[in-house]
Amino acid sequence: MSDDRFDAIIVGAGLAGSTAALTLAKAGMEVLVVERGNWAGAKNVSGGRLYGHALEKIIPGFASEAPIERKITKERISLMTETAATTIEYNDEDMRREETASYSVLRSKFDKWLAEKAEAEGAMFVTGIHADEMIVRDGKVCGVKAGDEEMEADVVILADGVNSPLAQSLGMKKELAQDQTAVGVKEVIGLDEKVISDRFGVAPGEGCAWMMAGFPSDGGIGGACLYTNKDSLSLAVVLTASEIGNSEYSVPQLLERVKQHPTIAPLIEDGKLLEYSAHLVTEGGYNMIPTLYRDGVLLAGDAANMVINIAYTVRGMDFAIESGRLAAETIIKAKEKGDFSASTLSSYKTMLDNSFVMRDMMHHARAPKLMEHKEIFTKYPVMAKEVFSEMFTIDGNPRRHLMKFAMPALKKSGGIFKLAGIGMDALKAL
Amino acid sequence: MKKMSVDDKLGINKFYPDEHNPHIEIDPDFKDEREIMRVVKACPAELYKYENGQVIFNHEGCLECGTCRVVSGGKVVRVWHYPVGSMGIEYRQG
Numbered sequence: 001m002s003d004d005r006f007d008a009i010i011v012g013a014g015l016a017g018s019t020a021a022l023t024l025a026k027a028g029m030e031v032l033v034v035e036r037g038n039w040a041g042a043k044n045v046s047g048g049r050l051y052g053h054a055l056e057k058i059i060p061g062f063a064s065e066a067p068i069e070r071k072i073t074k075e076r077i078s079l080m081t082e083t084a085a086t087t088i089e090y091n092d093e094d095m096r097r098e099e100t101a102s103y104s105v106l107r108s109k110f111d112k113w114l115a116e117k118a119e120a121e122g123a124m125f126v127t128g129i130h131a132d133e134m135i136v137r138d139g140k141v142c143g144v145k146a147g148d149e150e151m152e153a154d155v156v157i158l159a160d161g162v163n164s165p166l167a168q169s170l171g172m173k174k175e176l177a178q179d180q181t182a183v184g185v186k187e188v189i190g191l192d193e194k195v196i197s198d199r200f201g202v203a204p205g206e207g208c209a210w211m212m213a214g215f216p217s218d219g220g221i222g223g224a225c226l227y228t229n230k231d232s233l234s235l236a237v238v239l240t241a242s243e244i245g246n247s248e249y250s251v252p253q254l255l256e257r258v259k260q261h262p263t264i265a266p267l268i269e270d271g272k273l274l275e276y277s278a279h280l281v282t283e284g285g286y287n288m289i290p291t292l293y294r295d296g297v298l299l300a301g302d303a304a305n306m307v308i309n310i311a312y313t314v315r316g317m318d319f320a321i322e323s324g325r326l327a328a329e330t331i332i333k334a335k336e337k338g339d340f341s342a343s344t345l346s347s348y349k350t351m352l353d354n355s356f357v358m359r360d361m362m363h364h365a366r367a368p369k370l371m372e373h374k375e376i377f378t379k380y381p382v383m384a385k386e387v388f389s390e391m392f393t394i395d396g397n398p399r400r401h402l403m404k405f406a407m408p409a410l411k412k413s414g415g416i417f418k419l420a421g422i423g424m425d426a427l428k429a430l
Numbered sequence: 431m432k433k434m435s436v437d438d439k440l441g442i443n444k445f446y447p448d449e450h451n452p453h454i455e456i457d458p459d460f461k462d463e464r465e466i467m468r469v470v471k472a473c474p475a476e477l478y479k480y481e482n483g484q485v486i487f488n489h490e491g492c493l494e495c496g497t498c499r500v501v502s503g504g505k506v507v508r509v510w511h512y513p514v515g516s517m518g519i520e521y522r523q524g
């Protein structure tokens with residue numbers, strides 16, 4: 001293989017890598033994708049909700065052929081204590097429109113499908129191969145080494161995910177900081193398709209996305225998420241790395257604890273564990289974006305920390321797809337010029353800046369600061385429980401006026417000014 | 431659902447174990463209990479144990495997340511790599 005030279009080599013057949021491969025192959029370029037898993041998707045984990053708009057641009061109507069699980073038509077957000085959950089539920093006809101739709105997905109299946117689409121356009125995939133090192137000559141990236149094999153190309157896209165030791169080796173990306181990175185532990189729990197629709201009150205083919213704060217992370221910065229798949233549930237706990245050790249519970253124990261919570265337990269009753277997984281997710285947002293290009297190399301997706309992690313949603317998959325596409329567009333133009341230097345590749349950053357990727361990341365740039373308000377995870381779930389418990393409990397004891405029980409609960413959680421302050425920060429960040 | 435141990439959960443996963451080729455190396459002489467316990471609590475696969483004042487690690491069952499490396503900040507975990515190509519965890523759901 002060392003004799004072959006490619007137009008582009010892509011490391012990683014996740015969403016970013018396969019989208020880039022698809023786009024390049026469509027333009028008639030010789031592209032090689034190196035993937036360490038035995039097939040595309042074999043190493044990949046997400047929470048599970050794909051906002052469809054980015055892929056819709058590349059494969060219109062993709063949901064009718066892709067292995068999506070359910071269309072998300074119901075949102076839930078809960079503040080939880082050990083015994084209680086205060087939940088907001090939202091649904092709207094608009095969530096069914098193709099242009100704005102989002103879907104629960106299972107990445108092992110979904111990524112395999114996307115890679116096959118790229119392959120059908122002529123991209124070459126080598127799987128079960130780990131790219132160990134970058135080949136750099138005179139400061140320009142020329143390819144990758146895997147074992148004794150050397151593979152060379154005009155340009156390399158690193159789409160190798162959140163850890164990206166390769167981008168770190170090039171000095172483009174720093175080691176992930178503990179306070180900007182979270183671990184997600186996840187179970188996929190098998191349940192009958194109809195049972196899921198009944199338990200979550202959704203129509204066949206439709207589903208629910210649910211974010212939870214408070215109890216799941218035992219008060220640490222983090223939370224839990226639950227997504228309904230076709231015939232399984234994705235349930236994950238996310239905890240910021242710097243918070244680990246503050247709770248008496250370990251990370252895997254936190255997930256088990258959520259499964260036993262009275263709100264969750266009946267929903268997963270009789271479920272069968274299908275898989276147990278773990279993955280990192282960055283949460284530094286815009287301020288964590290690394291160097292995106294250098295002579296002969298571009299970073300896309302998680303390798304470039306392109307994730308928004310805020311209380312009501314985690315987004316990284318649509319960013320991975322869009323950045324993969326834009327990296328490919330950049331290379332197509334560079335090929336026309338016959339120049340893969342940093343100055344030509346810099347148009348990647350310009351395109352990203354003008355796309356929803358950087359616009360949205362910038363828009364939510366204050367979100368990491370908002371998450372530092374510990375009250376959201378510690379005191380507010382308790383406050384909500386105290387207020388609603390008093391409102392809804394009728395036991396023959398004399399009733400008290402709302403102000404009588406709401407004010408002390410509010411005071412306990414830091415008072416009205418604190419709440420208003422966090423409310424302002426939230427308005428600015430979200 | 432009944433409570434399950436992490437070992438039982440890992441038993442459901444599909445692995446291609448690479449027994450003789452640990453992809454993560456620890457510093458067995460590292461002694462700071464607090465830091466060690468953070469790594470012990472962090473690993474989703476419970477592969478780190480703290481016994482008799484020492485940290486013990488077994489790489490089999492690793493979910494390849496990278497959490498131990500990030501949490502230990504170069505202290506407990508000395509070398510962290512993915513397993514060689516095709517080995518290790520194979521997710522069928524993801």
Ligand SMILES: Cc1cc2nc3c(=O)[nH]c(=O)nc-3n(C[C@H](O)[C@H](O)[C@H](O)COP(=O)(O)OP(=O)(O)OC[C@H]3O[C@@H](n4cnc5c(N)ncnc54)[C@H](O)[C@@H]3O)c2cc1C
Pocket residue numbers: 011012013014015016017034035036037040041043044045046047048049050051129130131132159160161162166183184185186236238279280281300301302303306307314315316317318320512
């Ligand atoms: C718990 C959790 C919940 C999340 N929830 C959501 C959500 O609901 N919605 C959303 O949009 N996003 C979510 N995200 C974020 C989302 O999963 C990521 O942003 C997305 O997967 C990034 O895709 P990617 O293609 O950049 O990277 P990845 O999917 O990580 O792909 C990287 C690929 O590179 C391969 N690879 C790595 N190193 C090498 C190497 N050296 N050689 C060869 N191959 C290599 C890997 O095997 C993998 O196939 C969540 C993340 C987590 C952890």
Ligand code: SF4
Pocket residue numbers: 278454472473474475476477491492493494495496497498499
């Ligand atoms: S990479 Fe993840 S699963 Fe593997 S040892 Fe480290 S923390 Fe545990």
